[in-house]
Every structure is written in C-alpha cells, then in structure tokens.
Amino acid sequence: MYAHLSNAIENEITIEGPDYESIGRKMKELREQANLTRAALAKVLGYSSSHIGLIEKNSRNATIDLVFKYSVLFEVSLEYLMIDSAYQSHREELELLRSSVSEIDSKIDKLIVMLETNK
Numbered sequence: 001m002y003a004h005l006s007n008a009i010e011n012e013i014t015i016e017g018p019d020y021e022s023i024g025r026k027m028k029e030l031r032e033q034a035n036l037t038r039a040a041l042a043k044v045l046g047y048s049s050s051h052i053g054l055i056e057k058n059s060r061n062a063t064i065d066l067v068f069k070y071s072v073l074f075e076v077s078l079e080y081l082m083i084d085s086a087y088q089s090h091r092e093e094l095e096l097l098r099s100s101v102s103e104i105d106s107k108i109d110k111l112i113v114m115l116e117t118n119k
Contacts, residue, residue, distance in 0.1 A: 024055045024058045
C-alpha cells in the first residue's frame with residue numbers, strides 16, 4: 001500500500017513543496033478570465049485586494065484556505081491549482097505510457113494463447 005513511501009525513503013527522495021509562483025499565476029489567470037477585479041474577488045473571498053495582489057505577484061504564498069476557496073469559486077480542482085503544469089504533463093505522459101504498456105501486455109497474452117492453441 002505504501003510502496004512509494006518505502007521507495008522514497010530508501011532512495012532518499014525529497015518531496016518538493018508547492019510551486020507558489022505557479023499557484024499565484026493560475027489564480028491570476030482565473031480571476032482575469034472571470035473579468036473580476038482584485039477588489040471584487042477579495043470581497044467574495046474575505047481577503048484584502050492587496051493580499052490577492054501579493055499572491056498573484058508571488059510576493060506572498062497562498063494558504064490552503066485561499067486555494068480551497070478559489071477551487072470552489074472557480075470550479076477547478078485543487079490539483080489543478082496546486083500542481084505545477086510541467087509535473088501535470090509528466091503525469092499525463094506517464095499515464096499514456098502505462099496505458100500503452102497495458103495494451104501491449106494484453107496483445108502479448110493473446111499471442112501466447114494463440115501460440116499455445118496452435119501447438
């Protein structure tokens with residue numbers, strides 16, 4: 001169940017924290033796409049507009065509370081906000097590879113069955 005944890009410990013892998021620059025950039029993009037001012041958004045979220053601006057400019061880190069509120073308000077996943085797009089694209093590539101490997105395994109299994117029945 002925790003094989004990845006054992007692997008991380010054995011190989012002394014360091015788990016990186018959130019990419020706050022990416023989070024702030026995504027938060028700004030969402031606000032701008034919704035045509036909201038910082039002041040209007042801040043009022044809805046219960047923060048000051050200067051606080052929102054500092055996060056968007058990567059001068060202050062977003063709290064999980066604020067990230068959660070953005071997720072709900074803009075109907076995006078926490079994963080979208082929290083995970084850097086480069087990491088996300090690597091995960092998607094990995095999933096495609098896993099799918100391809102699974103298809104190849106299935107084809108190999110079918111070939112083995114065909115070979116065994118033709119003996």
